[in-house]
Amino acid sequence: MTDPENTVAVPGAPTEAVLDRDGLDELVRVLVRRGRTVIGPTVRDGAIVLDELESADALPYGWGVELEAGQYRVRRRADQAAFAHSAGPQSWKSFLHPERVRQWSAERRPDGVLSVRPEAPQSVSYAFLGVRPCDLRAIRILDRVMGGGRYRDPAYLSRRTGAFLIAVECTEPGATCFCVSMGTGPAADAGFDLALTEVVDAAGHRFLCRSGSPEGAAVLAELPRRDADEPTRAAAASAVSEAAERMGRSMPPVDLRTLMRDTLEAERWDDVTARCLSCGNCTMVCPTCFCTTTEDVTDLTGDHAERWRRWDSCYDLDFSLLHGGPVRATPRSRYRQWLTHKLGTWHDQFDSSGCVGCGRCIVWCPTGIDLTEEAHALHQEATRTESAP
Amino acid sequence: MTPQTGEPAGGGALDTLPAEHRGRLMALAHEAAFPSTTRIFEEGDEADRFWIIRSGTVALDVHVPGRGRTVVETIGRGALLGWSWLCPPRHWHLGAESRGPVLAWEFDAAAVRSLCAERPDLGLALVTVVAETIGDRLRATRTRLLDLYGPPGSPEGGAGP
Amino acid sequence: MTLAPLPYRVVDRRDETHDTVTLSLEPAGEALGPFAPGQFAMMYAFGVGEVPVSVSRIPDGQRLTHTVRAVGAVTRALWTLRTGAWVGMRGPFGTCWDLAAARGNDLLVIAGGIGIAPLRPAIDAVLAEPHGYGRLNVLAGARSPADLLYRNEFPTWERPFSTVTVDRPDDDWTGRVGVVTTLLGEAHFTPADTTALVCGPEVMMRATARDLIHRGVRPDRVQVSLERNMRCATGHCGHCQLGPLLLCRDGPVVGYDRAEPLLSVREL
Structure with a gap:
């Protein structure tokens, strides 16, 4: 696992350099040679998705996205930028915390004795290329949820441990982005092995590359590169700081945890419920939503059983089932559970917000519900209630 | 009414009354002892008395044709036995029977009502105590209506885990 | 092990009521750690599923005692288990009754x-x-x-x-x-x-x-x-x-x- 504290460079290894496209090509080759399964963005089915990359050619050079509440479109860009797009329908949780995993198998022997075999740890060694700062934070949040408590989840840890993370700072935020409000981007500060900042200007198409770990520095040392120059540094820094000014969305400037705690009975929940279909899309695309349920299956003999874990959603009626029926029977209570957990009680459970400001839930909501708009409305209602006589 | 040894502190229904009110009421009380399975009153009879139970248990029952006497609630130490004396038509709604030996303070309802008429402040305090008892029993009854310990969900649903 | 259940054998069953049974269980090999009053185990009925059940007695040694009421598919499957049958157990989980704080009370x-x-x-x-x-x-x-x-x-x-x-x-x-x-x-x-x-x-x-x-x-x-x-x-x-x-x-x-x-x- 990337150790954010361990940023001391290997002696002689570069900590900063400039790469061209051939440097990126070589980066993928080097990682594959090192036995890594490289996952990164690529264009497929009218979207920029995350998939295994055989080479850097598969990166979405020249593609951008147009985002709005309930809308997602890829579009051609005038330039050949590889990372001038924001979050797509998937996130890295699809790889670290897959939709469906087998947890163990059990046999009932002829004499009736039960034997249980835990699932062998996954042997995959991932490299994630193009991790946005918001998603980098999402991985850190999942680390805490799945691996930071009393019980550590082996399925997650076997995929996460040793994963090589290549962050790409954000220079082209979408209309639904609000990482600045959540304090997660657009710059990448720590928690990566390598961080890239893409620069496309009169001086050419290049990537400022920084190492954040000894392994990152070692990989960088193998790439064709040139020393980082001041104009590239300045162009990269201004592209990131300008991105911070172009966030399409923002959260109300209040303590969201307190806001969520104190507005559980707000009228706004009725308003949003009139629009919410309880489809659970927001939970599927959210890079931190981790909830799962279990499935117990047997084969036809009835003597071989397996426990599978699959993603679940708090919008599902069965999610809160208790004896006679669901605790959260109304869509109102289920939307409230999702939002107050994400922005509020996550702090109590896992010491941080569960939201990283990626905007996926806004984009992929079929009715365009925007959590930033809901938070603003809750804040306004709370303010009105306070000032009322 | 000073709690006797073995009587729980704060258990008596009249304990929340101001000392002066309690003293005036207790002056009207006399001790009553009911051996086991004594019928203390019967449904439909005139409700001319009430009791504060000092020890033992009293069962309140209803006569159900074909089933006989059916116990609907039991009350114990400290409880007020009887409130039908307060409001017309002043007939008992239930029957009452001692379960084992019962010691109680017995009050003559007419005398208490005259005291209340004479001392409206005491009357209000006493009615509040009685209302509290009625409220407690109503809440308890409503809780039992929920059948909380019954089988969850429908028999076919198998709703539990 | 917290994810995969350990095999336990039913060594005694006592019917408490028409729908509730107390099962005494002994491990086939490795045993779960000690339970405190109020904590629960996840009980697995083979092929059917798993339910949380509080520990209902803590005998000395490795034996576990759980009282199960048949209210759903899994609890019904557990309720039907006879002596000698096998279940999967995980635990102990959760907080316990805070008896330390109750001392002297x-x-x-x-x-x-x-x-x-x-x-x-x-x-x-x-x-x-x-x-x-x-x-x-x-x-x-x-x-x-x-x-x-x-x-x-x-x-x-x-x-x-x-x-x-x-x-x-x-x-x-x-x-x-x-x-x-x-x-x-x-x-x-x-x-x-x-x-x-x-x-x-x-x-x-x-x-x-x-x-x-x-x-x-x-x-x-x-x-x-x-x-x-x-x-x-x-x-x-x-x-x-x-x-x-x-x-x-x-x-x-x-x-x-x-x-x-x-x-x-x-x-x-």
């Missing part, structure tokens, strides 16, 4: 229905150390005399007050009739120095806690055992959330000072 153990099961190990622990605590009161409510659990054990708990009350008496019932809170007026306790352990349906626990606090028991000394849907018991599945709490981790036993604001929000 009068104790009210208040149960509704099958809620007596998670409380029985706490009663055992108090009885094993009679000088560690003040007066012990056990108050239990049940639907009918036929639904009473551990009926034979009540006489051994009489120190100084132990009473069962039922909602629906039969003709032979000579005990108390009514909700469990009606017994509070007769229990022996000094409210300011009392700890209450309460387990039963949520409505019963709320009514009981309100009554106790009204009588002067400190809200943080009213410990309740809460229940929500539970899938993993290791804090990873998200099902058992009650506001800020993950009940598999922060519960099931929670002080009423924390539980009250959460239970008062509908559908939280």
Whole structure:
């Protein structure tokens, strides 16, 4: 696992350099040679998705996205930028915390004795290329949820441990982005092995590359590169700081945890419920939503059983089932559970917000519900209630 | 009414009354002892008395044709036995029977009502105590209506885990 | 191992009522760590599924005792198990009754229905150390005399007050009739120095806690055992959330000072 504290460079290894496209090509080759399964963005089915990359050619050079509440479109860009797009329908949780995993198998022997075999740890060694700062934070949040408590989840840890993370700072935020409000981007500060900042200007198409770990520095040392120059540094820094000014969305400037705690009975929940279909899309695309349920299956003999874990959603009626029926029977209570957990009680459970400001839930909501708009409305209602006589 | 040894502190229904009110009421009380399975009153009879139970248990029952006497609630130490004396038509709604030996303070309802008429402040305090008892029993009854310990969900649903 | 169940064999089954059984289990090999009163295990019925079940007695050694009421597919499968059958067990999970905080206090153990099961190990622990605590009161409510659990054990708990009350008496019932809170007026306790352990349906626990606090028991000394849907018991599945709490981790036993604001929000 990337150790954010361990940023001391290997002696002689570069900590900063400039790469061209051939440097990126070589980066993928080097990682594959090192036995890594490289996952990164690529264009497929009218979207920029995350998939295994055989080479850097598969990166979405020249593609951008147009985002709005309930809308997602890829579009051609005038330039050949590889990372001038924001979050797509998937996130890295699809790889670290897959939709469906087998947890163990059990046999009932002829004499009736039960034997249980835990699932062998996954042997995959991932490299994630193009991790946005918001998603980098999402991985850190999942680390805490799945691996930071009393019980550590082996399925997650076997995929996460040793994963090589290549962050790409954000220079082209979408209309639904609000990482600045959540304090997660657009710059990448720590928690990566390598961080890239893409620069496309009169001086050419290049990537400022920084190492954040000894392994990152070692990989960088193998790439064709040139020393980082001041104009590239300045162009990269201004592209990131300008991105911070172009966030399409923002959260109300209040303590969201307190806001969520104190507005559980707000009228706004009725308003949003009139629009919410309880489809659970927001939970599927959210890079931190981790909830799962279990499935117990047997084969036809009835003597071989397996426990599978699959993603679940708090919008599902069965999610809160208790004896006679669901605790959260109304869509109102289920939307409230999702939002107050994400922005509020996550702090109590896992010491941080569960939201990283990626905007996926806004984009992929079929009715365009925007959590930033809901938070603003809750804040306004709370303010009105306070000032009322 | 000073709690006797073995009587729980704060258990008596009249304990929340101001000392002066309690003293005036207790002056009207006399001790009553009911051996086991004594019928203390019967449904439909005139409700001319009430009791504060000092020890033992009293069962309140209803006569159900074909089933006989059916116990609907039991009350114990400290409880007020009887409130039908307060409001017309002043007939008992239930029957009452001692379960084992019962010691109680017995009050003559007419005398208490005259005291209340004479001392409206005491009357209000006493009615509040009685209302509290009625409220407690109503809440308890409503809780039992929920059948909380019954089988969850429908028999076919198998709703539990 | 917390994810894969360990095999345990049913070495004894005792039918408590028409739908409730107490199973005694012994491990095939490796055993689960020691349980504390109030904690629970995940019990796996082969091929059917897994349910959380509190430990209902903590014998010496490696044996586990759980009382199961058949209310759904998994609990019905567990309920049908005969001696010699095998189950999978994970645990121990969750918080326990805080008996350390109750030392020197009068104790009210208040149960509704099958809620007596998670409380029985706490009663055992108090009885094993009679000088560690003040007066012990056990108050239990049940639907009918036929639904009473551990009926034979009540006489051994009489120190100084132990009473069962039922909602629906039969003709032979000579005990108390009514909700469990009606017994509070007769229990022996000094409210300011009392700890209450309460387990039963949520409505019963709320009514009981309100009554106790009204009588002067400190809200943080009213410990309740809460229940929500539970899938993993290791804090990873998200099902058992009650506001800020993950009940598999922060519960099931929670002080009423924390539980009250959460239970008062509908559908939280």
